[in-house]
Each structure stands twice: as structure tokens, then as C-alpha cells.
Amino acid sequence: MRVLVCDPVSTRCLEVLKDAGLEVSYQPKISAEDLIKQIPEYDAVIVRSRTKITSSVIEAGKKLRVIGRAGAGLDNIDTKAALARNIIVVNTPESSTQAVAELTIGLMLSLARKIPLGDRGIKEGRWLKSEMMGIELKGKTLGIIGLGRIGRRVGAIAKAFGMKILVYDKRKLPEKLIKLLSAEVVDIDTLLSKSDFVTLHVPLTPETRHMISRERLAKMKKGAYLINTSRGEVVDEEALYEALKEGWLAGAALDVFKQEPPTSEVVKLPNVICTPHIGAQTVEAQEAAGERVAEKVIKALGLR
Structure with missing residues (x-):
């Protein structure tokens, strides 16, 4: 199974995903246009706050099963569109x-x-x-x-x-x-x-x-x-x-x-x-968010 990571995450996040046997594509600066083009090939996608997972992205994600948000807010994800497609949405508000x-x-x-x-x-x-x-x-x-x-x-x-x-x-x-x-x-x-x-x-x-x-x-x-x-x-x-x-x-x-x-x-x-939206911008918070979102995505994909 393949995971697309669209925003900067900790190295630990990528390690946990790969250790679970997932094929990871790390594209932290991916554009909205390229996301639409590439999303059909992925089973899961991970974002922070920059990337918008719109209804169009969800519609294009024919294989998409899980959307992971490394952080708390879900306002950049169309959760209604995800629910309509039975796509699991996970986040890490605790991090x-x-x-x-x-x-x-x-x-x-x-x-x-x-x-x-x-x-x-x-x-x-x-x-x-x-x-x-x-x-x-x-x-x-x-x-x-x-x-x-x-x-x-x-x-x-x-x-x-x-x-x-x-x-x-x-x-x-x-x-x-x-x-x-x-x-x-x-x-x-x-x-x-x-x-x-x-x-x-x-x-x-x-x-x-x-x-x-x-x-x-x-x-x-x-x-x-x-x-x-x-x-x-x-x-x-x-x-x-x-x-x-x-x-x-x-x-x-x-x-x-x-x-x-x-x-x-x-x-x-x-x-x-x-300040430029730096609430969660600490080494500790990003390490925790990355590791936890990876673990939740892995679990949602049924690998644990």
C-alpha cells in the first residue's frame, strides 16, 4: 500500500510508515494541481495545515482509504466528503x-x-x-x-x-x-x-x-x-x-x-x-504529531 505525505513531517513519521511496510512518497511542497493528478495512486494521504483535502481531491482518490492530519484542526479536510466515501479521517490533537x-x-x-x-x-x-x-x-x-x-x-x-x-x-x-x-x-x-x-x-x-x-x-x-x-x-x-x-x-x-x-x-x-501560525511549531510537538499520525494511519489501514 502507498502513502502520500503532502506537508513537512518529522523523520520519525516517515520511519514508522516505512517500518510498517508502506511505500511512502514524501512531497512536502506538492501543489494542489499535482495532488489531484497523483492521489488516484494512493491508499492514504497525510497532511498538516497547508494542504487542502477538498471534495475534488477525495473524489479523485479512487483508492483512498485514510486521510491523516498531523495536528488538531480538520478545517482543511472536507470531512463530509470523506464520510460519504467511507474514508477514515484521523488526527492528533493531543500532540x-x-x-x-x-x-x-x-x-x-x-x-x-x-x-x-x-x-x-x-x-x-x-x-x-x-x-x-x-x-x-x-x-x-x-x-x-x-x-x-x-x-x-x-x-x-x-x-x-x-x-x-x-x-x-x-x-x-x-x-x-x-x-x-x-x-x-x-x-x-x-x-x-x-x-x-x-x-x-x-x-x-x-x-x-x-x-x-x-x-x-x-x-x-x-x-x-x-x-x-x-x-x-x-x-x-x-x-x-x-x-x-x-x-x-x-x-x-x-x-x-x-x-x-x-x-x-x-x-x-x-x-x-x-506570529505565522506557529502554535504547534516545536520540535517536540512535530515529533509527537508525526509519530502518532503514522501509527493511526497504519491502524486504520488494518496493518496493526
């Missing part, structure tokens, strides 16, 4: 939990202490100490929207900083978990109005697209900060631009965007910190 949580905290600290401004100033020959009065995380309220694996880990780290934790999740949350985080479960409007920092940890679905809308941004506490390491379209970028430009929000940190690379004006604002 990037620590990496994304640490980036979220890092972005929060960068906003609180204006770290990028200080770095940029010194490199430009400017000593901006007087412009860099920051705030401490201790005693501040963190609102976590989405208490899955990443949201929970962010909450645990934030608690260690001495932050008060507010949580919103559409699911019923275990009381033991809430007690462990010393958190308070509230509705989304209460969370927005009381939080000094709001961090987003939800998948992109029709329900969560523009979850942070113009109306909800207006409900946020004046002078608050927004951090998004989930998916770009969870936030209305135009509305966020206005809220930041007008000074309603003190700042935002964005690792994800509606379009990547981004074209939105929001990235040009001085009170916005941007």
Missing part, C-alpha cells in the same frame, strides 16, 4: 497541547510587557523604557473560551501565575476540572465583560465562525487584550481592527488569520503582535 498552550502564555506576556516593542526599539537604536510601562499577570482575570486540551493547559499555567480563571464552553464541564483550575464557569458575555485577557481555544465550525463578532468585541472590558491561537475565522478581523484602532481594546496577539499569509490591515497595528 500540540503543550506547544500551543506555551505560545498562548508567551503572547500574553508579550502583550502585558510590550516585549516586541522593546526589542524593535533597541534594534532601531531607540531606548523606549519610558513607553514600556507594563502590567503583571498576577491578579488579572483570564477568560478562556473553549476548555479542551489546550484551554485546560493554558488555565493550569495561568493559575500558577496567580490569575483568576473564567471559563466558557458549550459543553458541560466536569466539576473536578473546574475545581482543579479554581475556575468559574460563566456565559460568554459575562466572560467578555469581566476578563482582562481573553484567549480562544475552539475549532472552526459554522457555529464558531466569527464567534468574536463586532457585537461581542463591544462587550469586552475596555482596555482588555485578545489572544487567538485557534483559527483565524473565529474572529471578525475587520471588527477587531476597529476595536483596536479606536482604543477599545488595548491589544491583541494573533497566531492565526482568516487568510494565511494575512492581508488584513489588523496586522499592521502597533498594538497587535503577530
Whole structure:
């Protein structure tokens, strides 16, 4: 059986696939056009976030049995089309939990202490100490929207900083978990109005697209900060631009965007910190994602 790997993965991923007797074609820069042409020859395909497995790709994949996503989000895979063809879709949400949580905290600290401004100033020959009065995380309220694996880990780290934790999740949350985080479960409007920092940890679905809308941004506490390491379209970028430009929000940190690379004006604002979708971009997370997606693909193909 043959596996096509369309995005950069760890060496360990390729080793595990080959050790199972699979023929592996590693093409981490494959174009959408070449993918359509080649997919009919493969039993499985593995992607990260770059490659889109559309309904057209799935239709062309006559032998396709498994789609593997090395990472968490499935918004680059047409899961409905896969289900219609009885194609198994596997992913590795557990692999990037620590990496994304640490980036979220890092972005929060960068906003609180204006770290990028200080770095940029010194490199430009400017000593901006007087412009860099920051705030401490201790005693501040963190609102976590989405208490899955990443949201929970962010909450645990934030608690260690001495932050008060507010949580919103559409699911019923275990009381033991809430007690462990010393958190308070509230509705989304209460969370927005009381939080000094709001961090987003939800998948992109029709329900969560523009979850942070113009109306909800207006409900946020004046002078608050927004951090998004989930998916770009969870936030209305135009509305966020206005809220930041007008000074309603003190700042935002964005690792994800509606379009990547981004074209939105929001990235040009001085009170916005941007990173190029690096939430899972650590050696440890990529090693784990690669090995686990390989193991899940092998199992789905019936080889273990």
C-alpha cells in the first residue's frame, strides 16, 4: 500500500510508515494541481495545515482509504466528503497541547510587557523604557473560551501565575476540572465583560465562525487584550481592527488569520503582535504529531 505525505513531517513519521511496510512518497511542497493528478495512486494521504483535502481531491482518490492530519484542526479536510466515501479521517490533537498552550502564555506576556516593542526599539537604536510601562499577570482575570486540551493547559499555567480563571464552553464541564483550575464557569458575555485577557481555544465550525463578532468585541472590558491561537475565522478581523484602532481594546496577539499569509490591515497595528501560525511549531510537538499520525494511519489501514 502507498502513502502520500503532502506537508513537512518529522523523520520519525516517515520511519514508522516505512517500518510498517508502506511505500511512502514524501512531497512536502506538492501543489494542489499535482495532488489531484497523483492521489488516484494512493491508499492514504497525510497532511498538516497547508494542504487542502477538498471534495475534488477525495473524489479523485479512487483508492483512498485514510486521510491523516498531523495536528488538531480538520478545517482543511472536507470531512463530509470523506464520510460519504467511507474514508477514515484521523488526527492528533493531543500532540500540540503543550506547544500551543506555551505560545498562548508567551503572547500574553508579550502583550502585558510590550516585549516586541522593546526589542524593535533597541534594534532601531531607540531606548523606549519610558513607553514600556507594563502590567503583571498576577491578579488579572483570564477568560478562556473553549476548555479542551489546550484551554485546560493554558488555565493550569495561568493559575500558577496567580490569575483568576473564567471559563466558557458549550459543553458541560466536569466539576473536578473546574475545581482543579479554581475556575468559574460563566456565559460568554459575562466572560467578555469581566476578563482582562481573553484567549480562544475552539475549532472552526459554522457555529464558531466569527464567534468574536463586532457585537461581542463591544462587550469586552475596555482596555482588555485578545489572544487567538485557534483559527483565524473565529474572529471578525475587520471588527477587531476597529476595536483596536479606536482604543477599545488595548491589544491583541494573533497566531492565526482568516487568510494565511494575512492581508488584513489588523496586522499592521502597533498594538497587535503577530506570529505565522506557529502554535504547534516545536520540535517536540512535530515529533509527537508525526509519530502518532503514522501509527493511526497504519491502524486504520488494518496493518496493526
